[in-house]
Structure formats: structure tokens, C-alpha cells
Amino acid sequence: MSHENIISIEHVSKRFPVGDGEFTALSDITIYFRRGEFAGVVGPSGSGKTTLLNIIGSLDTPTEGTAVVMGRNISNLSHKESARLRNMHLGFIFQVYNLLPVYTVFENVEFALILQHKSAAERKKAVMEALEWVGMAGMARKKPSKISGGEGQRVAIARAMVKRPDLVLADEPTANLDAKNAHAIIQTMKNLNRELHTTFLFSTHDEKVMSYLDRMVHLEDGKVAKDEFIKTKTTKP
Amino acid sequence: MKLAFQLAYKNLMGAGLRTWLNAGVLSFAFVVIIFYNGLIDGWNEQARIDGVNWAYGNGHLVHEAYDPFDPFSLQDGHGMLPEEMQGNLTPVFIQQATLYPQGRMLSVQLKGIDVNQTVVKLPTHLLDSSSAEFPVIIGKGMAASAKLNVGDQVLLRWRDRNGTFDAANVTISGIFETNVPFVDGGQLWMPIDKLWEMTGLTGHATYFIANDAYVPEESAGWKFESKEYLLRELTKIINMKKVSGSIIYLLLLSIGLLAIFDTQVLSIFRRQKEIGTYIALGMTRWQVVGLFTAEGSMYSFFATVLGCIYGIPLLAYMANKGFGMPLSADQSGLILAERIFPVYGAALIIGTIIVVVVSATIVSFLPARKIARMNPVEALKGKLQ
Numbered sequence: 001m002s003h004e005n006i007i008s009i010e011h012v013s014k015r016f017p018v019g020d021g022e023f024t025a026l027s028d029i030t031i032y033f034r035r036g037e038f039a040g041v042v043g044p045s046g047s048g049k050t051t052l053l054n055i056i057g058s059l060d061t062p063t064e065g066t067a068v069v070m071g072r073n074i075s076n077l078s079h080k081e082s083a084r085l086r087n088m089h090l091g092f093i094f095q096v097y098n099l100l101p102v103y104t105v106f107e108n109v110e111f112a113l114i115l116q117h118k119s120a121a122e123r124k125k126a127v128m129e130a131l132e133w134v135g136m137a138g139m140a141r142k143k144p145s146k147i148s149g150g151e152g153q154r155v156a157i158a159r160a161m162v163k164r165p166d167l168v169l170a171d172e173p174t175a176n177l178d179a180k181n182a183h184a185i186i187q188t189m190k191n192l193n194r195e196l197h198t199t200f201l202f203s204t205h206d207e208k209v210m211s212y213l214d215r216m217v218h219l220e221d222g223k224v225a226k227d228e229f230i231k232t233k234t235t236k237p
Numbered sequence: 238m239k240l241a242f243q244l245a246y247k248n249l250m251g252a253g254l255r256t257w258l259n260a261g262v263l264s265f266a267f268v269v270i271i272f273y274n275g276l277i278d279g280w281n282e283q284a285r286i287d288g289v290n291w292a293y294g295n296g297h298l299v300h301e302a303y304d305p306f307d308p309f310s311l312q313d314g315h316g317m318l319p320e321e322m323q324g325n326l327t328p329v330f331i332q333q334a335t336l337y338p339q340g341r342m343l344s345v346q347l348k349g350i351d352v353n354q355t356v357v358k359l360p361t362h363l364l365d366s367s368s369a370e371f372p373v374i375i376g377k378g379m380a381a382s383a384k385l386n387v388g389d390q391v392l393l394r395w396r397d398r399n400g401t402f403d404a405a406n407v408t409i410s411g412i413f414e415t416n417v418p419f420v421d422g423g424q425l426w427m428p429i430d431k432l433w434e435m436t437g438l439t440g441h442a443t444y445f446i447a448n449d450a451y452v453p454e455e456s457a458g459w460k461f462e463s464k465e466y467l468l469r470e471l472t473k474i475i476n477m478k479k480v481s482g483s484i485i486y487l488l489l490l491s492i493g494l495l496a497i498f499d500t501q502v503l504s505i506f507r508r509q510k511e512i513g514t515y516i517a518l519g520m521t522r523w524q525v526v527g528l529f530t531a532e533g534s535m536y537s538f539f540a541t542v543l544g545c546i547y548g549i550p551l552l553a554y555m556a557n558k559g560f561g562m563p564l565s566a567d568q569s570g571l572i573l574a575e576r577i578f579p580v581y582g583a584a585l586i587i588g589t590i591i592v593v594v595v596s597a598t599i600v601s602f603l604p605a606r607k608i609a610r611m612n613p614v615e616a617l618k619g620k621l622q
């Protein structure tokens with residue numbers, strides 16, 4: 001089971017209507033990811049990284065080809081099915097943390113579990129555990145406006161991880177962080193990847209992130225330029 | 238559903254002032270609707286009771302030729318009803334007359350009534366206990382306009398059955414207070430025997446006031462007018478007031494609903510990233526629509542709570558102390574107390590709450606529907622127009 005493909009992208013193209021014509025953001029991409037990978041899609045701005053992650057996250061659909069995530073063909077999912085896929089199996093981490101401003105840190109993390117109809121006791125246990133992972137347990141009662149950017153991104157990680165997803169999609173998670181925070185956050189995710197065997201897929205052009213990745217898929221102009229497996233490195237000094 | 242309301246509650250509380258402004262406007266509409274309706278209902282109730290107690294009894298048996306809106310009909314609008322048909326009826330006999338208080342001339346209706354009657358509230362016992370030769374009682378309004386006090390004597394001129402003028406001094410033996418203008422203004426009440434004597438029309442009546450035991454029966458030359466029929470003018474005016482009132486509510490409610498609508502449109506536009514986040518977290522689009530709709534409709538719950546906080550004491554105070562009416566009874570010709578005590582029925586309150594909640598939910602849903610068509614990727618970017 002551990003070697004099954006959690007993501008299968010086959011001949012996927014994505015075109016956006018622009019003015020009278022079309023803009024090709026992804027063109028005939030075929031790529032597979034296995035469970036437990038700590039991989040990244042890298043490449044220059046505009047190369048299609050976010051577009052690819054959005055399709056894998058079932059937030060968007062391919063124009064051509066098939067994208068199969070957790071055994072589900074993204075193109076064939078109803079709104080309800082794709083919501084269920086995201087709710088039960090996927091975690092998202094965004095460049096801007098997208099925390100809900102009226103909620104406390106605790107409630108932000110708890111949200112996904114409420115959607116899963118978990119009991120209050122279960123939720124409390126899981127949320128506190130997730131906040132421990134990211135070192136934010138002490139700020140559970142704070143509002144997002146009262147914490148720093150690095151702390152906000154850690155809460156976002158806790159929110160993605162609290163439901164123990166199979167796959168976490170992180171789109172430029174360090175773009176708004178200083179070096180120290182960026183390292184800390186990637187390290188946290190790397191640890192979670194080891195302990196929980198959660199699959200992580202990043203989109204990034206941040207060297208700091210790249211140095212942690214086990215695999216880098218290089219995109220250029222919507223095409224896979226290079227698919228690079230890297231010998232697992234130990235934690236950075 | 239529960240989640241949507243929890244979330245909505247948090248979001249609204251988080252939004253602070255804006256929330257309370259919207260809820261405030263809506264609650265104002267709320268309280269005004271209940272107050273105005275309560276006032277009309279209170280007026281209606283009081284007026285009906287006053288009308289029945291002071292004038293209508295259980296209905297009138299009226300001489301066919303008599304038309305209360307045509308003073309000339311008094312000339313011939315009276316007659317005799319067979320004795321055996323007069324059970325449960327109190328006769329009233331009306332004649333035109335002229336009063337000369339302090340040299341002024343005042344056209345009045347001279348109304349003879351059985352001094353022992355109890356069917357209406359008129360204090361006719363004052364006529365019975367008076368030792369004056371021509372005792373009369375009048376209403377407070379009449380006393381004020383003619384500047385008359387108890388014990389005053391004043392010249393009265395009337396015609397007898399042959400049309401010959403006759404005159405005498407009548408004595409004011411009582412002044413009563415009533416909200417029913419047509420029992421008061423221009424009315425002079427005296428013992429019916431006396432009026433029969435004065436006019437030579439013994440046994441005549443213009444109409445009879447029925448008591449509760451009266452069962453209408455056919456009698457030639459007379460027609461029975463039920464309590465409801467006699468109250469028809471009032472009913473008509475009450476209904477008119479209700480219609481004109483509903484225009485006010487509609488306006489007030491529209492302002493409240495417009496504020497909610499506007500807030501919704503704005504918040505859906507401004508909170509695109511949040512909407513995208515909800516979807517990324519695994520909510521369906523319709524769940525998000527439900528969330529925003531719940532937020533809007535929750536304004537109506539807040540408005541209810543807010544309305545209760547200041548409305549209950551205010552409305553209770555009004556119901557207790559009454560509401561002073563700006564126009565006095567004799568000006569309008571309506572049965573109208575100086576102070577009206579509003580009554581708030583459960584149906585009125587529950588009905589108003591339902592109307593406010595349902596309409597707030599609808600105006601919240603309309604803009605929220607847009608979310609269902611949103612592209613989550615665009616929403617997350619916050620780029621939708």
C-alpha cells in the first residue's frame with residue numbers, strides 16, 4: 001500500500017481563456033507521486049506550479065488529461081464529492097495563511113474537525129496535539145490578528161494536519177516568512193512527514209524549502225523540465 | 238446547519254458595530270410595527286367597548302324613518318312600538334331643540350331616556366334623583382363648549398307635536414365623562430317621560446337600545462341594527478389605519494432589509510479569500526451559501542433580542558401608562574380616548590418576528606447565491622469582481 005500512487009497526473013493540460021484566445025498554463029504533464037513523499041514543484045514564476053496544485057487539490061479541473069488523487073478522478077467529481085475529498089483527505093497551506101479572523105487559533109484549527117462531525121472531546125484532543133506539533137499550544141486562545149506571520153503559518157500547518165490528511169498541498173508556504181521561521185516551518189513539516197507518513201507536495205521557488213525536499217519536479221512554461229530525486233538529507237544544521 | 242449558525246454568530250460578533258447598526262435598524266422597524274399595531278388594536282378594543290357601553294348596547298331597534306346622519310329625519314323618525322315587544326329594550330326619543338347658554342344660541346339634540354336604564358353607562362340616575370323640574374345631564378365636552386356647570390339653569394326652546402315653540406329653563410343635574418363623542422357633543426339627556434310631556438308625544442321613541450337578552454324580532458316600521466353594524470364606521474377606520482400603518486412598516490422594514498442586503502453584498506465581495514478557504518477546508522459551495530445566509534438571517538435574531546431589550550420595557554410602559562392621543566375626540570368625531578392603552582397580542586408579536594426573520598433570510602440568500610457559482614481558485618486569490 002505504501003507504494004501506491006497517491007497522485008497520478010496523466011497528459012494533463014490546463015488552458016485559461018484570455019481575451020479572444022487561450023493561455024496554456026500546463027501542457028501535457030504526466031507525473032506520479034507516491035504516498036509518503038516530501039516533494040516539491042519548483043520553477044520560475046508563471047510556470048504553472050499553483051495551477052497544478054489547484055488541480056490536485058480538486059479546486060480546479062484539467063482541460064485535458066486525467067488527474068487521479070486518492071483513487072478519484074478529479075474531472076468526474078461532483079461539488080459534494082470534491083468537498084468531501086478535501087475535507088477528509090487533503091490539507092491546504094497557503095502563502096497567505098488564510099486564517100479565519102474572527103476565530104481563535106484553537107477554533108481555526110478545530111474547524112476542519114467540526115466539518116467532519118467529530119465530538120468536542122475528540123476535537124479538543126486532536127487540536128491541542130496539532131498545536132503541540134507546531135509549538136503553538138500556548139497561544140490557542142489568541143486571535144490571528146494577535147500573532148506574528150511565522151506563528152500564523154504554524155497555525156495554518158496545524159489546521160492542515162489536525163485531521164491527519166493523506167496529502168498536504170503547500171503553495172509557497174514560506175514566501176512571507178523570514179529565514180529563521182521558514183526553516184522552522186519546513187522542519188516541522190518534515191518531522192510530520194516522517195512521523196505520520198503524510199505526503200507533502202510543495203510549490204516553491206524558495207531555496208530554503210528546496211534544501212529539504214526529497215524530490216523536485218521542475219516546471220518550465222507548463223511542462224515538466226526535470227524530475228529530480230534527491231538523496232534524503234538529514235536535518236539541516 | 239448548527240455549524241452555520243455558530244459560525245454566523247462568531248462572524249457577526251466579530252463584525253462589531255456594523256452588526257449592531259443593522260440589527261438596530263431592523264429592531265426599530267420591529268418595535269414600531271408592534272407598537273403601532275398594538276396602538277391601533279388597543280384603540281379598536283377600547284373604542285368598541287366604549288361604543289357598546291355608552292351607546293350601542295347589544296344593538297339598536299331603529300325607527301325606519303330615522304337616519305342618524307340626517308337631522309331632518311328626526312321630525313318624523315319616531316313612533317310607538319307595541320308594549321309587548323319592548324322587552325329587553327330601552328327607548329330613546331330624540332327631538333331637535335335650541336339651548337341659550339349665556340345668550341349664545343346652540344342647536345342641540347334633546348334625548349329622552351328611561352331614567353332607570355342600566356343598558357348604557359349614562360348616569361341617568363342623576364336625572365331621577367334631581368328635584369329640578371327639567372333636569373338634564375350633559376357630557377364634559379358639551380359642558381365645556383357651552384360653559385355649563387352642575388346646578389346651572391339654562392334656557393331651552395323646543396317645538397311640541399303641533400310645531401308650536403315652547404321654552405323653559407333646564408337644570409344641569411349631572412356632567413359625565415365619556416370618550417364617545419356622539420353621546421357628548423350637542424347632546425342633552427333628560428327623562429323620557431319629561432320629553433313626552435314637553436312634546437305631547439307620549440310613548441314615542443326614535444330608537445331602542447337592546448340589552449344582551451334581546452332577540453331581534455320582525456316589527457313593522459322598525460329595523461334592527463346589530464352592534465357590529467353600528468360599529469362599522471369604526472371598523473372601517475381601524476382597517477384604514479392598519480393599511481396606512483403597513484405602508485410605514487414596509488418602508489421601515491425595507492430600510493432594515495436594504496442594510497442587510499448591502500452588508501451581504503459587501504461582505505461576500507470582501508471575504509472571497511475566506512470563502513475560498515472554507516471550500517479548501519472541505520465545505521461545499523452550498524454550505525458556504527448557507528453560512529452567509531445564516532449570517533444575514535441572524536441579524537433578525539439579533540434585532541429580535543435588541544428589540545426585546547429596549548422594546549419590552551418601552552412597550553410595557555406604554556401599555557401601562559397609555560399613549561396620549563394628539564387629537565381630541567370631538568375634533569375627529571371618532572370614539573377615541575384621551576389615552577390609548579396599546580394591546581400586544583401574541584399573534585402580532587409572533588407574526589412580526591416571522592415576517593422579519595423570513596424577509597431577512599431572503600435578502601441574505603439572494604446575494605449569497607453568488608457563492609455557489611464562484612470559482613474557488615479565483616476566490617482564494619480574492620480577484621473576483
Ligand SMILES: Nc1ncnc2c1ncn2[C@@H]1O[C@H](COP(=O)(O)OP(=O)(O)OP(=O)(O)O)[C@@H](O)[C@H]1O
Pocket residue numbers: 016017018023024025043044045046047048049050051052203205
Ligand atoms: N484564471 C487564469 N486566467 C488566465 N491566466 C491564468 C489564470 N490562472 C493562471 N494563469 C496564468 O497561468 C500561468 C501559471 O500560473 P500559476 O499561478 O500556476 O503560476 P505559478 O507557477 O504558481 O507562479 P508563481 O510562482 O508566481 O506563483 C501564469 O502565467 C498565469 O498568468
Ligand SMILES: [Mg+2]
Pocket residue numbers: 049050051171203
Ligand atoms: Mg503560484
